[in-house]
Amino acid sequence: MLFFRPLQAGLLLASGLLTAASPGKHFKQPHGCSAPHxxxxxxxxxxxxxxxxxxxxxxxxxxxxxxxxxxxxxxxxxxxxxxxxxxxxxxxxxxxxxxxxxxxxxxxxxxxxxxxxxxxxxxxxxxxxxxxxxxxxxxxxxxxxxxxxxxxxxxxxxxxxxPVNASTTSPFKTYVADFKAGVVIPNATYPDPLTLIEPLTHYLGVMSTNFPFLNEGTFDLPDPVPEDLLMPFGQFVAKYNISDVVSVIFTFAHTVGNLLEAPTLYVVQNFGAAHILGLASxxxxxxxxxxxxxxxxxxxxxxxxxxxxxxxxxxxxxxxxxxxxxxxxxxxxxxxxxxxxxxxxxxxxxxxxxxxETNLFEQWSHVPYYVGVTRQTGLPDLTNFINVDTSSVGNLPLVPYVWRLETVGVPGYQTVKVIGEADSTKAQGLVYDAVSKIDKSLATLQLGGSTGPSEDIFAVWQEHALLGLNVPTASIQSGFYKNLYGLxxxxxxxxxxxxxxxxxxxxxxxxxxxxxxxxxxGRNTTIQDAVDATSTGSIFIYKGTYTEQVKIPSSTKNLAIYGETTDTSSYTNNVVSLEYKMSQALGASNNEATATLDNQGANVSIYNIDIKNTYGKGSQAVAVMAYNKEQQAYYGVGLYSYQDTLLTWEGTQIFANSYIEGATDFIFGREGSLWITNSTLGVAGAGCITASGRTSESSASYYVITDSTVTKASGADVSAAEVYLGRPWGENARVAFQRTELPDLINSAGWKAWNDDDPRTDGVVYGEFDNTGNGASGDRDFETKLTAALEIGDILGSDYADWVDAAYI
The missing domain is CATH 3.50.50.60 (FAD/NAD(P)-binding domain)
Structure with missing residues (x-):
């Protein structure tokens, strides 16, 4: 696309600073934003x-x-x-x-x-x-x-x-030429984006549907990074059938050098959803x-x-x-x-x-880029020349190359850009060579031409240094941008x-x-402020105690929230604490209203934050409510309450390397499917760990606690045999403990009826496999022994690898 410009006639909080951007060594590295010092x-x-x-x-x-x-x-x-x-x-x-x-x-x-x-x-x-x-x-x-x-x-x-004017496509004569071969191609035209509405709409759909986290032009990459963004762009073009718009993409993304060989991420960051919408507006x-x-x-x-x-x-x-x-x-x-x-x-x-910081910044590379204004070239005035390489795939020039010679409507001048040549003199030589060849070709075709360019054709010339910084795909895959945003x-x-x-x-x-x-x-003084300010991307929370209730609305999608820590692999060094005191006894209308964190967002991941409902014993007091039909993930978090600590209402959730503390039904819900792995369940008092409310035999809901430890919470008043693995809130409750250490706090019966008058045990599915510890044996009630361990894909879905942070499983 040739732009023409008609000539003028005549989420940080200090003792707990929030930033919507990043964790470095102090954060689990994110899907998206940040900076160093x-x-x-x-x-x-x-x-x-x-x-x-x-x-x-x-x-x-x-x-x-x-x-x-x-x-x-x-x-x-x-x-x-x-x-x-x-x-x-x-x-x-x-x-x-x-x-x-x-x-x-x-x-x-x-x-x-x-x-x-x-x-x-x-x-x-x-x-x-x-x-x-x-x-x-x-x-x-x-x-x-x-x-x-x-x-x-x-x-x-x-x-x-x-004052500003709207840009339009260039009204001036435009030639398509092979600058390297020195051939002007008569009657050839270059695609105009305005004639490609349908294929551009298709490309916009590809980007918005598959990579919505790039819609704002940020590097809010999920973990793992989609392979499609790491593949050479030529493969991406073939996979998504977008060859019709490659010439338009090249117009905007030529700074990557060899377009079809560049990693797709860097191409679409130069022309993706944000840029298409910008072009439309x-x-x-x-x-x-x-x-x-x-x-x-x-x-x-x-x-x-x-x-x-x-x-x-x-x-x-x-x-x-x-x-x-x-x-x-x-x-x-x-x-x-x-x-x-x-x-x-x-x-x-x-x-x-x-x-x-040093380890991150030493990974950068870039494609050299020179810009200038030419004069006295001998080429026809007020004329554009677009470079193609007729010997390459897609007719796309390969580095080093002269991108174009363009007029902006000022007689006697053309702008020029050279991509991929680091040496300034050699880059100027490429321009001089292209001008000379084009001049001769025009003369041969009787379309113009002259005695050739003058000795000095540059009115101005300079390098655009360090344009388009990039890193190898292996670095992207291993979390470079998460680490970068973490600074x-x-x-x-x-x-x-x-x-x-x-x-x-x-x-x-x-x-x-x-x-x-x-x-x-200093605008974001609460976590809720930061949540309200961004519906996607990343929020980073610095050390401190935040006393508030936070609600992540259902409109939120693909959000990661990171708490400062010195060890992202565990909850033990968390220094960010979200706390609130609320219960139904204090007037909350229902369980949801008691939640310190009410998470209704889709594909929300939370790292290294302690979340506490400080009400204590005596009434429902939820620390975290997970309420969305899609996925949620919690890594290195600590959940603290007494009754109903974790409410998993629907959807699928994973808790990894985390701590969950409570006494009465402290992991409960209706239709949620829950995978708790490599975590610690701290028992704060006599009672039941789980209370599954699964409503029917056909429900996919399943709570699985695997490769974890049940232990007595610090300061808890609880004795041997006073704790049960669960009781059924719903008649079709389904829970399993596997490969988990169970102390003598666990009653030998293992499981308990809802109550004597309303047992709700006829349809329950309670299972254990390969547990250890003094509480792992006994004459279990209502239980079917598992013959093999359940797999994560059985609970979270076969696509779990697309959204679960691989570092935690």
């Missing part, structure tokens, strides 16, 4: 593409001599403390590209924070790249050409009073040049921006602050740091990274920019708004 120097850009053919990257670290004296005067006016040679700021932002500038604006206006932006170059905007014709002052945008017109785009341009651009919005922001930010400077080192202090040391010898002491430059080790040299907010350092979501400025701005700024600004 650190700061440092290096050269690079914080990219964020605006349109199909450009990237908006904020600069990384640069060198310079400008001091902070001017910044200090602003600090004084902003009541920012200056002492001992330090400038104190609420927030230091590293990088003044798309996300850096946007974040500064939002933090200042929405959060009333004192902010410094450290920018390596002499301007803001990063990869926006606008060239102005010296003769006419008309703009040529050769980086970002247009923006998805989402809420963030509208707000940003409106705030700085920058229209793109916009600033007719005076996209640079103008950043110039306006720069004027507004004033001395808050430190230009031509770099971070040479950082020290993250024990009090939560960070000393940011600049190349000119100045130091800023920041309460929080937001790093928007690409997080490579070179860019972050000098930042006090820890081992986990967000660690040591009061936050992250955004092109590594963290789809490399389009509007999508990165949305990521920043939804996943980063709420925690920098």
């Amino acid at each position: 650190g700061s440092g120097s290096g050269s690079g850009s914080n990219s964020g593409q605006g349109s199909s053919s450009g990237s908006n990257a904020g600069s990384g670290q640069g060198s310079g001599k400008q001091t902070l004296r001017k910044v200090c005067s602003v600090c004084l006016r902003s009541n920012v403390l200056i002492e001992l040679g330090l400038v104190h700021r609420d927030l230091v932002i590293i990088g003044g590209g798309a996300t850096g500038v946007y974040s500064a604006w939002r933090a200042i206006e929405e959060g009333n924070l004192s902010v410094s932006v450290i920018e390596a170059s002499d301007r803001l905007g990063g990869h926006v790249d606008t060239f102005y014709d010296p003769a006419t002052n008309l703009p040529v945008d050769y980086g970002v050409q247009a923006y998805i017109n989402n809420d963030q785009t509208k707000a940003f341009f409106s705030r700085f009073d920058i 229209g793109y916009v651009y600033a007719p005076a040049g996209n640079q103008v919005v950043y110039d306006a922001a720069a004027a507004w930010l004033g001395d808050r921006v430190v230009y031509n400077n770099k971070v040479v080192s950082t020290t993250r202090n024990q009090d939560g602050t960070t000393n940011v040391n600049l190349g000119d010898g100045e130091t800023i002491k920041a309460k929080k740091v937001l790093i928007t430059i690409p997080p490579t080790l070179d860019n972050l040299a000098g930042f006090d990274l820890d081992e986990e 967000q907010g660690h040591k009061n350092t936050y992250w955004t920019g092109n590594a963290w979501a789809s490399d389009y400025s509007p999508l990165l701005w949305a990521f920043t708004d939804n996943r980063v700024l709420p925690y920098i600004l």
Whole structure:
């Protein structure tokens, strides 16, 4: 697709901070969001593409001599403390590209924070790249050409009073040419997305149906990562029959290099559901040049921006602050740091990274990318040339290649991009060679041509460094993005920019708004706040006790919630506790109303959180209610109550490496199927562990406790033989204990009737297999001995591997 721009006429809580983004070594690594701590120097850009053919990257670290004296005067006016040679700021932002500038604006206006932006170059905007014709002052945008017109785009341009126009397809003459062979193909046309509505709709359905967790352009990947996202994109094209739209996808995703060989994840992150919907709603651009919005922001930010400077080192202090040391010898002491430059080790040299951050950031690679504006090429004016490779599959060019030569309507100039060549001189040589060959082919075809290009055809030329960061598929599969997102907010350092979501400025701005700024600004003060703010993706909860009831609504799908911990494999080191005191005796109308966590979401996973109903003995007091016909998963959690601790009403649930404590019917429900594995059941008093309410023989409901341990809870007043494995809340109760250690607390009868007047035992299915311990033997009532262990697939379904975290089974 050729964009044409008509010319202008004339989820963090401090002592328990929440972040909708991530767990690092302090969290079970998620399906989706996050950041490390650190700061440092290096050269690079914080990219964020605006349109199909450009990237908006904020600069990384640069060198310079400008001091902070001017910044200090602003600090004084902003009541920012200056002492001992330090400038104190609420927030230091590293990088003044798309996300850096946007974040500064939002933090200042929405959060009333004192902010410094450290920018390596002499301007803001990063990869926006606008060239102005010296003769006419008309703009040529050769980086970002247009923006998805989402809420963030509208707000940003409106705030700085920058008018925008709708982008349209180019009205100028367009040739299709094989740049490598030097052949212009007469009468050939390139597919227009506007003529491919049906196949694009099919592709949108593929993405939305199979990979809804990518709908916002984030890396909210499930565990395990679907194989389809790891396969080469060519295989994905064949599997989902989307060959009709490959040319359109290439238009937007050419930054991946060899399109059909690239991992599917990186292709669809450049053109997936979010981008198709953005295309449908229209793109916009600033007719005076996209640079103008950043110039306006720069004027507004004033001395808050430190230009031509770099971070040479950082020290993250024990009090939560960070000393940011600049190349000119100045130091800023920041309460929080937001790093928007690409997080490579070179860019972050000098930042006090820890081992986990280093291990992640050293895995990055990227496809080299150069951009420029050509002049005096001898090619026909106001003409586009689209490159194809007639010798390759799908006619797609292979790296290194010149992507296109395009006009934006300014006579005498064409924009150009080179993909896959790291050497600048060689990349320019590819352009010169393509121009020369096209010129000769046009002359041969009598379609134009001249004496050839001038010696110097570049009006401007530069590298878009570190565009499209990627890691090997093995790293993706092993949880790279879960680990990456797990760094967000660690040591009061936050992250955004092109590594963290789809490399389009509007999508990165949305990521920043939804996943980063709420925690920098302290908006999410409760877990419920974070749940209300995101219906999919990830929420990360920092150390603390949260006293509230939380309800995850049924509209929530594919959400992961992570609690801070030093050991994700168990509940024993949990430092996040969700607590509430409620029971029917206190006025709750039913069991659901007593729940500390009422989880009605689909495909919700919860890691390393203790959930407690502190009411105690005497009435129903649910800690967790699982109420959705689809799957839910709980890993390394601790559930604490006395009566009715866990209510599994319907659907399928797994509890792994967890602790569940109670005394009376503390695992109960109706139609839920429950797999409890490698866990501990703590008995807090005499009573029954389970109370299955299965309503009919045809119900799939089954409670299975496997490879676990039953033990006396700390401080419990309970003696030998006072505990039963279960009693039937429903006449068709079905429960099994297998390969589980049972202490002498278990009565030799094993199971118990509901009560003497209403036994409800005629249809029960109670079973045991290969249990151990002093409570594993006896003359069991109502029990059928199992001849073999039940398998996880029998209980959770044959597709359990698609949603159960393999690390816990």
